[in-house]
Amino acid sequence: MSQSILPRQMIRPASIHKQWLKLSATAQHTLRLTALAVLVAVGWLIVYFTGGTAYAYPYLMLIPVILAAAWYQLAGALLSACLVGLLMALMPLNVATGELQPATNWLVRLGLYLLLGGVAGGLFERLHAVKRHSLQASYIDSRSGLPNYLALEEDLSKELEDSAGEPLGLMVVRITDIVDLLETLGADASDELVSAIGQRLDLVLNAQARIYRFNGPELMLLLTNVGHEALEKVAQDVLSAGEENLVIQQMPMRAQLILGYTLSVPDTQDARQLIHEARVAMFEASNQQRSYSAYVPAYRKRTMQAIWLISRVRQGLENNQFELHFQPKISLADNSVCGCEGLIRWRQEDGQLIYPGHFMPKVEKTTLITPVTRFVTEQALTMATQVPGGVSINVSARNLLDNDLIEMLRVLINQEAAPASRLEVEITESALMADIKDGSRAIRAIRDLGVGVSIDDFGTGFSSFQYLRHLPLSGLKLDRVFVMDLENDVHARKLLGCMIDMGHALGLVVTAEGVETRGQHDILVQLGCDQAQGFLYSPALAIGDYESWCGDFMHSQRWALSSAVESGRTL
Secondary structure, three states: OOOOOOOOOOOOOOOOOHHHHOOOHHHHHHHHHHHHHHHHHHHHHHHHHOOOOOOOHHHHHHHHHHHHHHHHHHHHHHHHHHHHHHHHHOOOOEOOOOEOOOHHHHHHHHHHHHHHHHHHHHHHHHHHHHHHHHHHHHOEOOOOOOEOHHHHHHHHHHHHHHOOOOOEEEEEEEEOOHHHHHHHHOHHHHHHHHHHHHHHHHHHHOOOOEEEEEEOOEEEEEEEOOOHHHHHHHHHHHHHHHHOOEEEOOEEEOOOEEEEEEEOOOOOOOHHHHHHHHHHHHHHHHHOOOOEEEOOHHHHHHHHHHHHHHHOHHHHHHOOOEEEEEEEEEEOOOOEEEEEEEEEEEEOOOOOEEOHHHOHHHHOOOOOHHHHHHHHHHHHHHHHOOOOOEEEEEEOHHHHOOOOHHHHHHHHHHHHOOOHHHEEEEEEHHHHHOOHHHHHHHHHHHHHOOOEEEEEEEOOOOOOHHHHHHOOOOEEEEOHHHOOOOOOOHHHHHHHHHHHHHHHHOOOEEEEEOOOOHHHHHHHHHHOOOEEEOOOOOOOEOHHHHHHHHHHHHHHHHHHHHHHHHHHHHO
């Protein structure tokens, strides 16, 4: 078990009776003592009016004794037992005759009260101790020794209530590579890592923050009286602390951290809202591949919109709201249309188009990617029989590792009666490298169907020539970042030229995307690039507009060619 880190403040036990907890301690004692006094008085009167202590009713006085034991444990039980015992000593043995009690009578009764009160008080005292220990343990993460989510939520609620408008900072620290340690050394090692990082942060932050274990890979830091600048400084300190090696089970390792933080506003009252904001900021930092991010309301709005869109994807497919638009690819050798790329669009009821960047990143992480990919493939194969050249589609990492992808492609190719060679699948480097072994197997199976496979956005990912050499690829698509500076950067031209030559050496068709100027087009021709794609030629178009564009483009090229021939005759 890893070394524990004790919280700096007493952990407050929660109670189901929240309204009762809101009463002050004085008010609680007053109510309890009043209730005990009433019970003692009522019991004494009942004994008196039923004839005195000679009858069975004196044992009614045990009720306030037991109740005092429940509320005040052993001391309260013994004190109340003495009080009611002495009161009953003053009671006649027989009220009607006025006969007094013998001393042995009331002494025995007092002893009985003390015995039963002592036993009840001891039992209740033990019960309360066990309950306190259990409640306190429920506020501690037993595996790391850090205060847990319950402690965070209660402390944060209390701080928000007492802050009087002063800002509170909440920061989530996620250990991104804890899964690797879990798989390698087991759960004890991962818990030891969390505890060690907690100790490191406790030392580095020097009492600036209270540290909690929110869940397996995440810690939460609660800071009071801070601003954005102070939180950013804490974030940098935390990241610096993560740079240092830790020894976990005799193995040195460095933890990779990613942070998100938020700052309360004067009207913030909900602890869970603040926790949610900090985690949203952390996920935004992860999506943007940054080390940390501060929360801004636009993040939540964007997340809500994405959740709303994802919930409607299946309905959108059923209602035929999705459509494929096509962006042409131009053969640079003869300036002809040699194919196109199919890009999904989502048309809303009002006719507005939603572009894939707003929903596909989320869809790719769910099982919804399978029906979406089926739709895209069907549309692309239908298009491939109607226009010149082939049609390429994008495939995600989840698609690539799906065992059903190959069978789906085979069925759809047969169903659409389209030549498999007219279809090309584009895969990003990051999707391929997510699982290079299974990804390579999938690529070979796709190629066996006769479908082309191209690496998309080449140069922005791993760019390993080793995997290019061994994979049965058909094409290479150079990212737009290598095209944008061609006209004014000689180094960009040399780099792109080398990439084109490398692609040709491997027998691949090289396509440059993001071509927006005539100058870029001319340089790509000089460098020997095979194909180009970009706004210089056309944006992605709906199927009817694309077919019209192809006709216009071919007509314009024939006109340009005849003009050139006529000029040659004149000369």
